[in-house]
Amino acid sequence: MSSDAGSVGERSRRVVRADRDELISGLAFAPDRFQIEAFDALDAGRNVVVAAPTGSGKTVVAEYGIAADRVDGRRSFYTAPIKALSNQKYRDLVEIHGEHAVGLLTGDNSINGDAPIVVMTTEVLRNMIYAGRSLDDLATVVVDEVHFLQDTYRGPVWEEVIIHLPHHVRLIALSATVSNVDELAEWIGTVRGPTVAVVERKRPVALDNKYLVADRDENKLHLLEMFIGGGLNRDALKLDESAIRRRPRQDDRGNNRRQSRPTSGGRRLATPGRIDTVELLHDKGLLPSIFFIFSRNQCDEAAKACVDAGIVLTDDHERTAIAGIIDERLSGLDPDDLEVLGYDRFVRQLDAGIAAHHAGMVPAMKEVVEACFIAGLVKVVFATETLAVGINMPARSVVIEKLTKFTGDHHEQLTPGQYTQLTGRAGRRGLDEVGDAVVLWSPWTRFDEAAQLASSSSYHLRSVFRPTYNMAANLIRTHSADEAHRLLNLSFAQFQADRDVVRIEARLERKRETLREKLAEAESPYGDIDEYRGLRDAASAERRQRRNGVSSGQMRGAMAKLKPGSIIRVSHGDVKGPVVVVATAHRTSGVRLTAITKGEALIQIDGEDLVEMPEPVGSIKLPSNFGPQRKGYRRDVAKRLRTADIGSDKQVIRSNPSGRRPLHHDDLDVARDPDLRIRLEAAARADRLQDEITKLQDRVSDKNQSLGDEFDRVLTLLDEWGYADVAEWRLSEHGEMLASVFNETDLLVAEMLREGLLDDLEPADLAAVVSCVVYEHRSPDDPPAPWFSSKEVRSRWIRLAAISEELRTDERRLGLGEHRAPDPTFAAIAHAWVAGEGFAEIVDEEELTGGDFVRTMKMLIDLLRQIAKVAPSPSVRRAAGRAVDEAVRGVVADGSSSS
Incomplete structure (x- = not known):
């Protein structure tokens, strides 16, 4: 049962370790109230959920628990949802405890895995638990960024870990401030025993929300407080309400030009340009700043525009320090690779104290930006929202260009939680008395909406768990x-x-x-789509029946598909031959059919009465006045059945020994519909x-x-x-293999192996086929036509796509979420890289950023490593292992410790 840390009952059970002062002696700041409450709960042997703003020192609680475990001679695991955060926490803990005491397990890296302290991604711990690894000596598991519970793919992994961990293991869950933290703690308490929720809502550095407006009538920028005296700034509200809202146009300096001629009483307001905004922040002492733009290309364009405009925010000493960091982090990369990555432009921007940061960049370049910014050398970073997750990069201010973001389908407004996450970077503890969040005026979002978002504390954590x-x-x-x-x-x-x-x-x-x-x-207009789909699904079911036999689930599904008027052949008691289905009933025990025979008899058919799956051999139109209990109705139906064109039993047996109708879905008129x-x-x-x-x-x-x-x-x-x-x-042999496949499309991967789609392929071809279940084309533009190295590889792709469609059909039938369909777009790139082609040539020829290439290759390598362990065929395991060896090189090898 969970309990609030501030309750009287909790205080009365306070326990303090005798060596607490020694354990916290290395802290840079005196512990805050919420940290002390968390220490008390840990000392009392309770699980702890800490919800506090970004930069407030949540990880101090984890470090305290880990230090206590070391003194007690017990092990600790520190888990994080993403590899970049795991790598950062590994470095942090090495600084505290030394390399010999800390290990790292992320899939890419395996360093000192038996150490007393091991940092790992959450998936690694989940796999450990399922593999039956002994965790008897494990005392504590830290789950960092536990609000990732609502992440569609990673979230269920958190819940599996929390549910399956041995009960002797203490949990320290660290979260951003969420409005339902007590609910989360109550759930963990239900699953794992006494749990304390420790909540800190006060930021370590106060936040000042500002509103920046470009006034074209007065040719000036207005930097306004959002709130005055606890209420809305009336001047800002009036200014915003006076605006003529039109779509802005940009000049060649990246600044917005006037939008239209004013009408009576109207005012020409515009979104402040990026160059003007940077200059204003510099003049007002609000640098360094993170400028959030929800577009990779726009991040790059913004950095380029500022440098092209002559903005320089560094001195000679800082430029020398920047050059040292660049040399240290990038000297190992091939000059040709650096050239295609825009190295000269990247360095020129850094020299000016300006940089972009987004997922399209290779990890090494992102690391350079992070190191320069943390050292105070880079003053402005144009970043996507991914920078707000996990990486420790506090700034004097943050700028949010828009309060809406494009999801790929539509624009949606930021949630209060997202706004809090972004603005959490504003204010450096120990350096700033206040951090500023600057929201730019937008024609799409009113001032009162922006202020409501800034003042809201609603961040409701929602589970997306699914089996x-x-x-x-x-x-x-x-x-x-x-x-x-x-x-x-x-x-x-x-x-x-x-x-x-x-x-x-x-x-x-x-x-x-x-x-x-x-x-x-x-x-x-060409015909019945449902008939087409029914025949297609029936053909799929027949193939599956030939492979595995007919299960009760298949029988229920086939019976459920029958429509009134369908004619099927049965062997039921004295009835042998065609009958007309007049009704279906769904019961707890299965599906029951009501049918009428040629002899006008009314019969009931259960799944147990059928030897083979019932498939229509024809159909009739039933009388409009439904009434199977009436003799006249049965006589009419039987008459129509006797005259229906379904062929004789002998004809059916000669043409199709299985007794199934040979009509194929592609024979229907509707198949010609363009x-x-x-x-x-x-x-x-x-x-x-x-x-x-x-x-x-x-x-x-x-x-x-x-x-x-x-x-x-x-x-x-x-x-x-x-x-x-x-x-x-029990699992079959293939089920045992599936249990070891950890991938978003796990069953499709298992089918790929089971059906031999990777057999007898060279490493580069094998990598190309496997990439189809890794890569997902997300651009709104159509993907390029796929390229395959041979007819055989193309054939494997076609078979993979067919298996996927068959699986998706069954998922739809059973009401399950459909798996993501395979995508061959990356196959040519995967083949080229594993075959030895250079990074510069690949990225230069393809419409692909360096960051996307590295990230996709790393996901591919992770799956290839799994295949090298679980594939039924020894030759496939060897080929997958060789593909990994060939793929881990150059920028991909360099990024293995970074992303």
Whole structure:
């Protein structure tokens, strides 16, 4: 059970280690109130959740717990969600405890893994737990940035770790300030025992929110306080309300030009230009500053524009120091690689005290920017929001150019949590009395909206936990069926399940509207899309049946697809031959069909009555006055059945011994629809929406079973695909392999290995095929046409795409979220790099940034390393290992310790 650290009961149980003074003697600052409360809780043997603003010293709590473990002769793990943060914490702890006492495990790096203190990514710890590694000597696990619980891919990993860690292990969870920290602590307390929530809302350096407006009527910039005397600045509000809001245009200095002629009473306001803003910050002593722009290209353009405008913010001494850092960090890279990365421009900007920082840059260059900024040598950094996560780079001020960001589909306003994360960098402890957050005027966001965002403290942490295929395989391998379901019920998602009825209802309405739109888009003038999809799905099911046999889940699915009027062949008691389905009923035990025979008999058919999956061999139009209990109705249906064109039994057996109708979906008229792909996607989206609507409705009516139901559907699919025998609660040989595949598309990777798609490939070709499940094209523009090194590699890609589509079809049928489809865009690049081509040639020829190349290659290398361990074929394992050896070189090897 959780407890608030400030409660009377908690104070009465205060425990203080006798050696506390020694443990905290190395701190640069005297401990704050919240840190002392956390120390007390740890000394009392409790789990701790610390929620405090960026830069307030949350990690001091973790360092205290780790130091105490060292004194006690116990081990500590420090986990972080991203490798860059893990690498930084490793360096920090090495400074405190020395290299011999600290290890690092990130997938890229394995340094001193048996050390008493080990820093690792959360995925590494999750894999350790599932692998059954002994953790008897482990005393503490730190989970840094625990608000990553709401990250779609990483979040479930946090919850798995928190749920599965042995109960003797103490948890120290560090989070940004979230509004529901007590709920989080209560959940951890439920799962792991007594837990204390320690909350600090006061920033270590006060924040001053400002509003910067370009006034074109007066040709000046207005830097205004957002709040005066605890309320809105009325002058700023009046100025904003007087504006003519038009889309701004930029001049060649990166500044916004006037937008339109004023109308009566109107005022020409504009977003301040980047050059003007930097000069203003410099004049007012507000540098160094981080200028947040939600576009990589715009970050680069802003830095270039400032330097081109002649802005210089450094002196000779600082430029010498910058040159030293550049030489230290970049001297190992090939000159040709540096040239294609824009090295000269990069150095020229740094010399001026200006830099860009974003994911499109290679890790080594980002490290140079970070080192120069931390040392006070670079005064302005134009960065995307990724800089606000984890990296310790405090500034005198931060500038937020827009309060909206493009998600890839639409623009959406920043959340209070995102605003808090960005502005958390403003103010350097020990150097600044105040940090400034400067929001630029925008024609799309009113001043009162900006002020409301700045004053809001709402940052609600939301679980996105869901059972994955790999998780299910590991639960089967390590727990009983009852235990597996119980563990799912311990998730934070389940804990939160009954708190959002109003929000769910609003989501339902939006999804119903979208469903209506998608159903309209799916209609084809050429024919019935559902018939096409049904035949396609039936063909898929037949292939799966030939491989694995028919499971009860498949039988239920096939019966559920039958529509009234469908004609199927049965062998049921005295009835042998065609019957007409007139109704289907969904029961707890399965699907029951009501059918009429040629002899006018009414029969009930359960799944146990069928030897083979029922597939339509024809159909009739049923009488409009439904009434199967009436003799006249049955006579009419039987008459239509007797005259239906379904061929004789002998004809069917001669033409198709399986008894299935040979018609293929590509034979239908609708297959000629030039917009077929778009309509199929709309229909598939409609299916997903319907499933989502059903699930949301179930959550409203009975939320306690939602995760368990989804887990059961995951198990059904694994059973149908031959990865598990759910009735016997055991994994197949392929299921054991799946349990060791940790990837966003884990089951597709397992199928790729199972079906031999990597067999007999050279390392470069193997890397090209594997890259298809790693890379995701995110640009709104269409991807370039894929290139493959040979017909055989193209054939492997085609087979991979077909497997993926078959899997996605079953995921839709079962109401599961569809896995991300494979993407061949990176295949040519992966092949070229593993084959030995130079980085400069690849990046110069492709529309790809250096940072994206390195990041994608590192994800590919991580998966290749897994394949080198789990592939059934020894030759595939060897080829994957060789591909890793060939890939870890140059900028990729240099980035292995950085990203």
